[in-house]
Amino acid sequence: MKNVLKWPSFMLVLILSLVLSGCSTGEESSSSGGSGGSTDAKGTIEQIKERGKLIAGVKYDTKLFGLKDPASGEVEGFDIDIAKALAKQILGDETKVELKEVTSKTRIPMLQNGDIDIIIATMTITDERKEQVDFSGVYFEAGQSLLVKNDSAITGLESLGGVKVLAVKGSTSAQNIREKAPDAEVLEFDNYQDAFTALKAGKGEALTTDNIILIGMQQTDNNYKLVGGNFTSEPYGMAIRKGDTAFVEEVNSLLKSMKDSGEYDTLHEKWLGSKPE
Template identity: 60%
Template sequence: MKQRQGKPFTGILLVCMLLVLSACGGGNSSGGSGGEGTVTGGAGEAESGIIAKIKERGKLVAGVKYDTKLFGLKDPGTGVVEGFDVDMAKALAKKLIGDETKLELKEVTSKTRMPMLNNGEIDLIIATMTITEDRKKEVDFSDVYFKAGQSLLVKKGSPIRSIDDVTADTKVLGVKGATSIKNIEEKVDGLRVQQYENYQEAFTALRAGQGEVLTTDNAILFGMSQQDPNYEVVGGTFTDEPYGIAVKKGETGLVEAVNELLKEMKDSGEYAKQYEKWMGEAPPAE
């Protein structure tokens, strides 16, 4: 009697042990394919010489958006992430390691990119990130690689045509951790923006009728209006949002390498080519 009662417990415990073992194995082998769950380099290692570390590791780890058309968008079918930011990351991998495929992309959002960079999970952020004085206290930025400005996305036929039509009662959507939230809340007194995890969620919420306006940088909004032509960008830009590539504070070597690459690309016409490929027009004159 005692024996038989002992069995279910020991059995459950054994099954659990096995599960731990099998799941551990599974977790390690498949973690890499998803781009999640693998440790890349030792986070929190010595600060100096990140370029040496990248070269030694044999790959560059860049944080890009996975949900932002034109900059970084993941195709569920092919699993490929594409966009202007992704191409910049490829060019950088080529410059640093000599091969544009020696690149690991990690998904970041406006909210997660800073901690991920500071924790050493990614070498740099190339993710529609505006250079601001506040952020300069946390990270180092490259030169401007893209000039955006904040604008508004509305459903076609909406009475809202520009920032002047936005009042404190307008239902405005945005993304957690983006500069655009503060900008518009400063422009429109008493406005409270509904903030989402990432751009895709905010756009889904807009299309679900949860708000009247989605606000962020014009380039991102143009991508959305391409995804769903029932929506349009209105009113031009009301802020300047210069994008920079961010690296961990103090990694001046990497900043210099990025700036050098930007200059090379601009001189060779490669930059204009990339810009036109994604934006459908030539880059604005400097």
């Protein structure tokens, strides 16, 4: 008789254990999403306001657009000033911005993971990237070119047969050069600083990326020149998490107000030496 009574009790304990275990697993699943969990239900603007600062993904190695001064630790450039202007529009204070370093390879994953609110980092708008992120309107028009030593015999794409050309991982430049100069040997580096260092060390005979980035490199070392003109169109946009239309509209509103007020022209002249044409 005792064994008969114990069997239902054992079954009850087992059932309760399974139910409680199932509840616990469900809670862990819902909370383990990190920044991609409940915070994704909120728009980026709301997150920025609750946090009290804008987190912008910017380059640290791109003179004129985003370059970190090793002495002061300050990051300066055209993209940086646009990030500050966006912080001022949303939070009323341009200093309420955190600048996080991104590279061409890391920027989209960092945006998707919630590590940054926006990418402002010399990023070309492409159909392929539009599948992963949303873009603001174009804020700068660049074009791909080549940087070589002053005494180089390279004059353009037609000179690249059998030549080692340096590029940056995750950039449209690496893809473009393979298509336009299929006989070139393309070597890819993590960032522009490493690629330029490799060029100066003789690991390649040409470096390719957007003309305005190459101009920044040339300004640091006048032993190099740009050749071949611009052989692509590279419209820069700011990248935002997919589907956040409110934030896209906010950023486009900023661009319009900066252009209407003349602030955009002032920044363009400050960093790039002339007002936009």
